[in-house]
Amino acid sequence: MWTAAFLAFTSLLPAFFKLSWAGEPRVNAVTPTRGAIRLMDGTLVAVHTPQGRQYPLGPMAANVVGFLGADGGLEGLERTLNAELAQGKSQTLTLNGTIQAAAEQVLEEAVKRVEAASGSVVVMDRHTGHLLAVANWPTFDPGAWAGTVPAQWRNRAFVDEYEPGSVIKALTVAALLEENLTSPAQVYETPMRRPYAGTVINDLVPHPSVLRTWEILRYSSNVGMTRLIENVPPMTLHRAFQAFGLGLAVELPGPTANGSLAAPDRWTPLTQATMSFGQGLSVTNLQMAAAFNVIANDGVYIAPRLSPDQPRRTRRVLRPDVARTMQRLLHAVIDEGIQSRAELPGYHVGGKTGTAQVAIGGRYSSEVFTSTFAGFFPAEQPRYTVTVMVRGAKREYQGSQLAAPIFRDITAYILSMNGALPALIPPPTTHEADEVGAQSDRAAERSARASREAAGPEAGPVHGP
Incomplete structure (x- = not known):
C-alpha cells in the first residue's frame, strides 16, 4: 500500500515543477x-x-x-x-501563484475537452478566508487586451450567478441539524417519485425506498429533501441560507454579484422544496465557496479576502459539533459515492456535486446545464475549500463527471505543493456513519435539554423532534 501511495504521490511532482514558474x-x-x-x-x-x-x-x-x-x-x-x-x-493580493496556475490549467483543459461555454474555480484558505486562487474561463492576456472581447474579461467567479443544484443540499441538511429538526440517522420514506405541492418530484439515482438523512445526501435524493423540509417554517431555512451568505453582498475590491434569494413570505411549499435542492435561487461561485467553508471551518463564516489588508470578519453559523458532523457525512458521501472521481487514493475529501438546468428565456433548457462541486480537504482536518462551476458543457455535464474531477485534479497539485503524505485513516463505513448519526442525536438531545433548563420551566421545548 505504501509503495502504491508513494508512486501516486511522486507522479504528481512533474506537474508541480511544471507549475513552479x-x-x-x-x-x-x-x-x-x-x-x-x-x-x-x-x-x-x-x-x-x-x-x-x-x-x-x-x-x-x-x-x-x-x-x-x-x-x-x-x-x-x-x-x-x-x-x-x-x-x-x-x-x-492573497492569491498563491502556484495554486492559481494549477486551477487555471485544470479548468482550461476540462472546459476545452467538453466544449463548455465558461467556468470558474475558487480556492479559499479555510482559516483566514484568503482567496488563494480565482480561476476563470474564458480568459485573456491583459497585455494584449485590445484584441479580445468583453466576454473574456469577466471575473465570472465573482459576478456570474447560477442555480447551484444539489450542492445546496449540504447547506440545507446542516441548517436542519443546527435546528435539531433532523439527525443523520433519522429515517424517511423515499420513493423514486413523490407527488408534492401540486407537482411530482423525481429522483435520478436509484436508491432504497427508505433513506436516512445522510443517505439522502449520498444518493442526492430530491424526494428525500422534500421529506426533510415539508414541515419547516420558510423563515427557518431563509435565515440559515442568509447566515451562509446566500443572497448577500460579498465586500471585495472589484465588482461582485449578490445572487438571488426571495423573501420567505414569497415562498410556497413548492419553492421551498426546490430551493432546498438548489433550484429557484442563485449564487456566485465566490458565495458558494464562502458558504461551504462554514462547514470546513467548524461552523464559522469567514468573509472572503482578496487582500491581506482587508479586515477579518467572522460570524458563527453552525455549532461546532454540527459542522464536524457535516464534515464526516460529506466525507462519507464522497467515499461511498464518487470516490475515484473526487479524490486521490489515500487522500480524503468531503464535498457535494450538483447539476442544474439553466433557465433560458424563462424556461429550463434540456440542453444547457451547470456542473458544480463544492468541497474541502483534507477531510480529517480541512485546510482548503474549493468550488467549481462549469456552464454549458456539450458532454459529461453531470457534476460527478465534470466538476468533481476538476476539484480532484486541483487538490492533486496542492497536495504535491505541500508534500502531503497519504492519510492512514480508512474511509468511513456505513456503520460508522450510523454511529455519527447516533452521536449527533445524543448531542442534540443534550443541547435541547440545556436550552430548556436555561429558559425556565414555563418556556417549553426550544425545538421539536
Whole structure:
C-alpha cells in the first residue's frame, strides 16, 4: 500500500515543477508612477515600466487584475483601485501563484475537452478566508487586451450567478441539524417519485425506498429533501441560507454579484422544496465557496479576502459539533459515492456535486446545464475549500463527471505543493456513519435539554423532534 501511495504521490511532482514558474517571474524595481499589483509572495502581476504597464505573468489572474487603458484602469482591480494605483500605491493580493496556475490549467483543459461555454474555480484558505486562487474561463492576456472581447474579461467567479443544484443540499441538511429538526440517522420514506405541492418530484439515482438523512445526501435524493423540509417554517431555512451568505453582498475590491434569494413570505411549499435542492435561487461561485467553508471551518463564516489588508470578519453559523458532523457525512458521501472521481487514493475529501438546468428565456433548457462541486480537504482536518462551476458543457455535464474531477485534479497539485503524505485513516463505513448519526442525536438531545433548563420551566421545548 505504501509503495502504491508513494508512486501516486511522486507522479504528481512533474506537474508541480511544471507549475513552479508561477512564483518566479520578476520585474526589476523601477520608480513607479502607478502602483504595482503583487501576489502574496511578492511576485509582480502588474507593474509600471518606462515602456508602459506590463503584466509579467500574462493571462494569470487576468480576470481579477484587469487591464489599463489610456485614461486609466478599464477592468478588474486596475479599474476599481484606479485611484490608489494612480497615486503610486501598490496592492498585494492573497492569491498563491502556484495554486492559481494549477486551477487555471485544470479548468482550461476540462472546459476545452467538453466544449463548455465558461467556468470558474475558487480556492479559499479555510482559516483566514484568503482567496488563494480565482480561476476563470474564458480568459485573456491583459497585455494584449485590445484584441479580445468583453466576454473574456469577466471575473465570472465573482459576478456570474447560477442555480447551484444539489450542492445546496449540504447547506440545507446542516441548517436542519443546527435546528435539531433532523439527525443523520433519522429515517424517511423515499420513493423514486413523490407527488408534492401540486407537482411530482423525481429522483435520478436509484436508491432504497427508505433513506436516512445522510443517505439522502449520498444518493442526492430530491424526494428525500422534500421529506426533510415539508414541515419547516420558510423563515427557518431563509435565515440559515442568509447566515451562509446566500443572497448577500460579498465586500471585495472589484465588482461582485449578490445572487438571488426571495423573501420567505414569497415562498410556497413548492419553492421551498426546490430551493432546498438548489433550484429557484442563485449564487456566485465566490458565495458558494464562502458558504461551504462554514462547514470546513467548524461552523464559522469567514468573509472572503482578496487582500491581506482587508479586515477579518467572522460570524458563527453552525455549532461546532454540527459542522464536524457535516464534515464526516460529506466525507462519507464522497467515499461511498464518487470516490475515484473526487479524490486521490489515500487522500480524503468531503464535498457535494450538483447539476442544474439553466433557465433560458424563462424556461429550463434540456440542453444547457451547470456542473458544480463544492468541497474541502483534507477531510480529517480541512485546510482548503474549493468550488467549481462549469456552464454549458456539450458532454459529461453531470457534476460527478465534470466538476468533481476538476476539484480532484486541483487538490492533486496542492497536495504535491505541500508534500502531503497519504492519510492512514480508512474511509468511513456505513456503520460508522450510523454511529455519527447516533452521536449527533445524543448531542442534540443534550443541547435541547440545556436550552430548556436555561429558559425556565414555563418556556417549553426550544425545538421539536
